[in-house]
Amino acid sequence: MDGNQSTAAVLGGSVSGLAAATGLIRIADFDRVTVYERQEYDEKRVDCGEAINDTTLIPLAPTPENGFVNDVDGFQLRVYDGTDRPVDAPPLATANLHCEPGYICERDVVERRWAAALEARGVEFRTGRSVSPNDYADIVDSYDYVVDASGQPSLTLKARGETLEYTGDMVALNATVEGDFSAYANWPRIFFEGYVGYAWAFPKSDSHANVGIGWAGDRRPDDYFGALETAAERNSFPVPDRSDVNVATIPKGPSLDSARAYYPDENVFLVGDAAGIANRYQGEGICQGIRSAYLLATLIANGNESAYPQELYDLMRSEYRLAHLMRGTWVEHEDPELLASIADALEGLTIDDVTRRPATVLRRIVSRPTTAIELFADAGMLGRIYGSYTDTWEYSSV
Numbered sequence: 001m002d003g004n005q006s007t008a009a010v011l012g013g014s015v016s017g018l019a020a021a022t023g024l025i026r027i028a029d030f031d032r033v034t035v036y037e038r039q040e041y042d043e044k045r046v047d048c049g050e051a052i053n054d055t056t057l058i059p060l061a062p063t064p065e066n067g068f069v070n071d072v073d074g075f076q077l078r079v080y081d082g083t084d085r086p087v088d089a090p091p092l093a094t095a096n097l098h099c100e101p102g103y104i105c106e107r108d109v110v111e112r113r114w115a116a117a118l119e120a121r122g123v124e125f126r127t128g129r130s131v132s133p134n135d136y137a138d139i140v141d142s143y144d145y146v147v148d149a150s151g152q153p154s155l156t157l158k159a160r161g162e163t164l165e166y167t168g169d170m171v172a173l174n175a176t177v178e179g180d181f182s183a184y185a186n187w188p189r190i191f192f193e194g195y196v197g198y199a200w201a202f203p204k205s206d207s208h209a210n211v212g213i214g215w216a217g218d219r220r221p222d223d224y225f226g227a228l229e230t231a232a233e234r235n236s237f238p239v240p241d242r243s244d245v246n247v248a249t250i251p252k253g254p255s256l257d258s259a260r261a262y263y264p265d266e267n268v269f270l271v272g273d274a275a276g277i278a279n280r281y282q283g284e285g286i287c288q289g290i291r292s293a294y295l296l297a298t299l300i301a302n303g304n305e306s307a308y309p310q311e312l313y314d315l316m317r318s319e320y321r322l323a324h325l326m327r328g329t330w331v332e333h334e335d336p337e338l339l340a341s342i343a344d345a346l347e348g349l350t351i352d353d354v355t356r357r358p359a360t361v362l363r364r365i366v367s368r369p370t371t372a373i374e375l376f377a378d379a380g381m382l383g384r385i386y387g388s389y390t391d392t393w394e395y396s397s398v
């Protein structure tokens, strides 16, 4: 910045956009921060699982009024030997992963309250209208900084005709259902059942929950809705009404070269799903998006924003590495027994450990030599180890 006051446009007012506005409004040199959001916050539709694993990243008190409705102790992984099993078949293994700062949220409420708090601090909101390609060009011309938090595919890559630069996605369905979740309200469940992906039941209270299913591999069902319904029956959560089910895609990060997260000629920066950084193994993207936006704001405050692509990559690297390896346990082996041994080995770790700390996870696995030998004595896994420690992701040479 040159010492004069600057302006910033934030495209997309979901978690990553709100985090960007939070970071930018704290910088004294900004006199105008405007968020463009196509939906109205009062009726915003949420296509998401609503588990926020580190709510300390959100500048709101974690109260039910602010949408933080279920303060969970952690998440329980339940590994089954397949989808063709009796309803009461016990899991091959379970692992309880602690998550002290985690909540299951009413995400629309969180976003509404967060936006209201920002508005009170002087952020301008233009809601209820989609930013068109023409609007995009005008915005890029009119503001000093543009933060694109419009999700995947981003407005920026659409404007450039480069949406094929995203290298892949996962598909997920979710809905909110009513039922009796009192047996595991504090330990939301994640069901691994032999395919590359999982189903989940995330209680918001004893009596309602966000449930869903997602596929991270190339093999996907012919009938997505039917697959969710049979997963619900198998895993004893209520079958959602089809009209309540959202179908959405999640980028599998790193699904975009981080160099494409910054366009210096126009001072455009991509954060969150727009930058393709959601976790490729379990689909989590809320905290990732918020962290990327805070990182960008810090770099702008320090006048070092040109370092954003590299810093974003550095921030995400250990998560990319671990996700690449964890996906290998599914993709290379497709062996529920092996997945069960790995789940056993992970018992008692935190969600943060199994998301962002490869060394911690690897230590746990090698402490079980039989599991480690079976997991790593495989050409595909060895290739993944090499790839993950040489940062070779699929958008480059793999």
Ligand SMILES: Cc1cc2nc3c(=O)[nH]c(=O)nc-3n(C[C@H](O)[C@H](O)[C@H](O)COP(=O)(O)OP(=O)(O)OC[C@H]3O[C@@H](n4cnc5c(N)ncnc54)[C@H](O)[C@@H]3O)c2cc1C
Pocket: 011, 012, 013, 014, 015, 016, 017, 036, 037, 038, 039, 047, 048, 049, 050, 051, 052, 053, 129, 130, 131, 132, 149, 150, 151, 152, 155, 172, 173, 174, 212, 248, 249, 250, 271, 272, 273, 274, 278, 283, 284, 285, 286, 287, 289
């Ligand atoms: C079914 C499902 C379940 C998931 N579960 C979880 C979970 O439990 N926990 C987790 O951490 N992650 C989860 N994820 C991933 C998570 O939802 C995303 O990673 C996260 O929403 C990314 O946030 P974002 O702000 O970057 O983008 P988005 O949430 O995609 O937000 C983009 C925003 O931009 C707005 N926008 C888009 N285009 C325009 C336009 N032209 N003009 C104006 N505004 C525009 C949209 O309305 C939206 O508000 C899940 C995803 C799916 C699909």
